[in-house]
Amino acid sequence: MQLTIRDATPGDWPxxxxxxxxxxxxxxxxxxxxxxxxxxxxxxxxxxxxxRTVVAVDxxxxxxxxxxxxxxxxxxxxxxxxxxxxMVDPAHGGRGVGRALVEESLRWARAAGFRGMQFNAVVxxxxxxxxxxxxxxxxxxxxxxxxxxxxxxxxxxxxxxxxPL
Numbered sequence: 001m002q003l004t005i006r007d008a009t010p011g012d013w014p015x016x017x018x019x020x021x022x023x024x025x026x027x028x029x030x031x032x033x034x035x036x037x038x039x040x041x042x043x044x045x046x047x048x049x050x051x052r053t054v055v056a057v058d059x060x061x062x063x064x065x066x067x068x069x070x071x072x073x074x075x076x077x078x079x080x081x082x083x084x085x086x087m088v089d090p091a092h093g094g095r096g097v098g099r100a101l102v103e104e105s106l107r108w109a110r111a112a113g114f115r116g117m118q119f120n121a122v123v124x125x126x127x128x129x130x131x132x133x134x135x136x137x138x139x140x141x142x143x144x145x146x147x148x149x150x151x152x153x154x155x156x157x158x159x160x161x162x163x164p165l
Contacts, residue, residue, distance in 0.1 A: 001095045002059040005104045008067060012055050013042050015064035019089040020045060027151045029126050030085075045069055052108055056088075056097050065092035068101040070108050073118045082109035082117045082165075086129075098129070102136055109165055116164045123148045124157040137163040 008016070020041050024032045032044065047053050051071035055064045066088040073083035084105040088097045109117050117138075122129060124143065134140075138161040147158030 001065070001092070001097070003065070003097065003100050004057045004059055005054050005100060006057065008046060008053040008055045010042075010046065012064055012067075013038075013046060016045065016055065016067050016087075017041060019091075020067075020087055022090065023087050029123055029129070031121050031148070047071055050112070054101070054104060056101055058092070063092075065089050065095075066097040066101055068105055070105045072114070073120070080113075080115045081162075082112070082114040083119060084109075084117065098132055099136070102132065106136070106165065114165055116162055119159070119161040121148070122159040122161050123150065124159055125150055125153055130159065130161075133161050133163075139163065 017038060024030055024036060024041070025034050027034050036044070045053060045067070047069050051069070053069045054067065056066035057063065058065050066086065068084055068086045070082060070084045072079045073081045086098055086101045106117065119133065119138070122133065124130065140159045141162045142160045143157040145157055146155035148156050150156045
């Protein structure tokens with residue numbers, strides 16, 4: 001799949017919202033409440049500058065197939081470490097969209113002067129994401145035991161992952 005990754009606009013939200021809502025409602029990868037309103041989801045995901053939200057668009061169809069949000073992980077004296085979150089439309093999974101979004105977030109973080117990137121809440125049962133992040137240089141630096149209540153597996157670990165930039 002040939003992709004274009006570009007900054008998201010408010011006009012992209014109607015394309016993001018259906019898969020955002022489905023992914024969040026599944027309750028197995030994100031720590032968001034399971035039933036956000038459209039307005040809550042938009043506020044959580046479409047970040048203002050200097051943060052960034054992007055969409056991955058299939059060049060052949062013009063369809064939004066994924067999205068990422070990028071921001072500083074903390075404020076103040078911790079603001080030099082970036083963070084990001086990713087969602088790929090399940091109908092387009094396994095085609096490199098997630099990898100392209102992570103690579104774009106790493107480019108953004110380097111260009112913005114961040115010294116590292118940290119993910120605070122990677123569900124240990126989300127093995128596809130864990131493998132992807134590790135393949136791109138992230139390490140698991142800690143795991144909160146039973147830090148996530150998985151809808152099918154019960155309480156599972158929540159990884160903190162990091163990589164220097």
